[in-house]
Amino acid sequence: MAFTTRYEDCSFWLEDAGETLTPRPAMQRSEDVDVAILGGGYTGLWTAYHLLLHNPGLKVAVVEREIAGYGASGRNGGWCSPRFPVSASAMHKRWGADAARSVLLALQSAVDEIRDVSQVESIDTCFRPAGTLTVARGAHQLQALHGAYAAYERLGLADHYRFLSSQEVAERIRITDVHGGLYTPDGASIHPGRLVRGLARAVEARGGVIYEQTAVKAFESGTKARLITDAGELRARKAIVLAGEAYLTQLSKLHRALLPVYSLICLTEPLTPAQWQDIGWQHGENLASTRNTVVYLTRTPDGRILFGSRGAPYAYGSKISDEQDRHNETLQLIQRSLLEWFPSLEGIRFTHGWGGPVGMPMDWTPAVRFDPSSRIAFAGGYTGQGVSTSNLAGQMLAGMIGGYTTGFESLPFAQRRSTSWIPEPLRWLVVRAMQGGYLRIDQAAEAGQRPPLYAPLIEFLGKH
Numbered sequence: 001m002a003f004t005t006r007y008e009d010c011s012f013w014l015e016d017a018g019e020t021l022t023p024r025p026a027m028q029r030s031e032d033v034d035v036a037i038l039g040g041g042y043t044g045l046w047t048a049y050h051l052l053l054h055n056p057g058l059k060v061a062v063v064e065r066e067i068a069g070y071g072a073s074g075r076n077g078g079w080c081s082p083r084f085p086v087s088a089s090a091m092h093k094r095w096g097a098d099a100a101r102s103v104l105l106a107l108q109s110a111v112d113e114i115r116d117v118s119q120v121e122s123i124d125t126c127f128r129p130a131g132t133l134t135v136a137r138g139a140h141q142l143q144a145l146h147g148a149y150a151a152y153e154r155l156g157l158a159d160h161y162r163f164l165s166s167q168e169v170a171e172r173i174r175i176t177d178v179h180g181g182l183y184t185p186d187g188a189s190i191h192p193g194r195l196v197r198g199l200a201r202a203v204e205a206r207g208g209v210i211y212e213q214t215a216v217k218a219f220e221s222g223t224k225a226r227l228i229t230d231a232g233e234l235r236a237r238k239a240i241v242l243a244g245e246a247y248l249t250q251l252s253k254l255h256r257a258l259l260p261v262y263s264l265i266c267l268t269e270p271l272t273p274a275q276w277q278d279i280g281w282q283h284g285e286n287l288a289s290t291r292n293t294v295v296y297l298t299r300t301p302d303g304r305i306l307f308g309s310r311g312a313p314y315a316y317g318s319k320i321s322d323e324q325d326r327h328n329e330t331l332q333l334i335q336r337s338l339l340e341w342f343p344s345l346e347g348i349r350f351t352h353g354w355g356g357p358v359g360m361p362m363d364w365t366p367a368v369r370f371d372p373s374s375r376i377a378f379a380g381g382y383t384g385q386g387v388s389t390s391n392l393a394g395q396m397l398a399g400m401i402g403g404y405t406t407g408f409e410s411l412p413f414a415q416r417r418s419t420s421w422i423p424e425p426l427r428w429l430v431v432r433a434m435q436g437g438y439l440r441i442d443q444a445a446e447a448g449q450r451p452p453l454y455a456p457l458i459e460f461l462g463k464h
């Protein structure tokens, strides 16, 4: 997996991070630390930050194969929301109302924490607490919206959500074919690149060390727990933290722990004041529809539209490559979708297109765990809902490793383990069938056609 692009070209967010992306020094020789962290994304950095905040004397080192923010943390859609990969109704069924509610409230507290730390550490994250608006684009999407509202109601969280008529949505934002919306003031948008780069600096300011351009090739557990690189070993007295999310699948011991699933983004040039006048969206809420093949939109701090959606189809053997970040066919599909939402933007220039892999567990449920006997800690499997979840995970891991309570110990994804993905070639067959199936279900609904005969099977298998 040789990296062939300039780091600035990985995403608009890294290009616009407000600093040159000169890599920090690589690791040169073996070293002993208290906590050795694989991965300089949000998970690794939040864990390091909270460990050091709680115990400034701790020796914490992060090993990053490229640069801090190279992964999904420097490429995402900028939604910092209390959304979780498992829906409210599925959490309710699986864990009960109290546990489901506590997950959603903990995520909202993580959103607040990101805001607060940004202030304390002077990180210019462009935090915009405008909430989230999910619209039903097409009458067929209304049912999912009503279902989501009912689920929040059953959890006693109805006061966080408000159902909007199509007219009320249009007062906020003009999108074609909208039949209603669900709005919550919870959640914010951020500048992902500035958050992750600023967080790396905050970790260093608190005494942490970050080695960049240093790939971990393997790891060992137990009393000799260590991260192994070509330059030497990072031996850990307390814990090694596996915070490489989707990329962990490239290590042989973790090949089937997650599935790398791509999400891709198109970005327009900045809109003119007249174009914004036409569209509305003055508050800059995070915006989505209930499409199965996921659509998320953000108004960027400099006035562009970011439109994100599904990514390159799953590659056999969980392969990750630069080419999948720029899957042309998918990028064109996303550009067309943006113009369907906002036809008045016909002719607008798309300045950036990029993507990246997210880590998806077989049961869609993230895990945050630390086993003191193996000394291995892991957090990930956020399936594209990782901005606030990784903050929460970092707080939880720091507590587990540092031996202090965070109040998040009883969350149902603490200390859990997901089942491994099925082996190839079955994995490729099932994942491709699901990806293609969801797309055809969406396309049929949008064309006013009956769903394909296999739709119930796809929906049953993908229930989360």
Ligand SMILES: Cc1cc2nc3c(=O)[nH]c(=O)nc-3n(C[C@H](O)[C@H](O)[C@H](O)COP(=O)(O)OP(=O)(O)OC[C@H]3O[C@@H](n4cnc5c(N)ncnc54)[C@H](O)[C@@H]3O)c2cc1C
Pocket: 038, 039, 040, 041, 042, 043, 044, 063, 064, 065, 066, 067, 068, 069, 070, 071, 072, 073, 074, 075, 076, 077, 078, 079, 080, 081, 214, 215, 216, 217, 243, 244, 245, 246, 247, 248, 251, 263, 264, 265, 296, 308, 354, 355, 356, 357, 358, 379, 380, 382, 383, 384, 385, 386, 387, 388, 389, 390
């Ligand atoms: C296109 C896209 C859009 C998204 N949009 C949103 C959104 O709007 N809201 C939201 O909540 N979530 C979103 N997500 C998901 C979110 O960005 C991730 O869940 C989150 O950033 C994961 O953080 P992480 O630190 O666990 O992983 P990453 O950010 O992927 O970091 C892992 C790091 O580990 C490094 N690494 C991996 N293997 C090794 C190794 N062997 N040796 C050394 N280093 C290694 C990688 O280089 C990488 O920097 C999106 C993701 C993508 C790709």
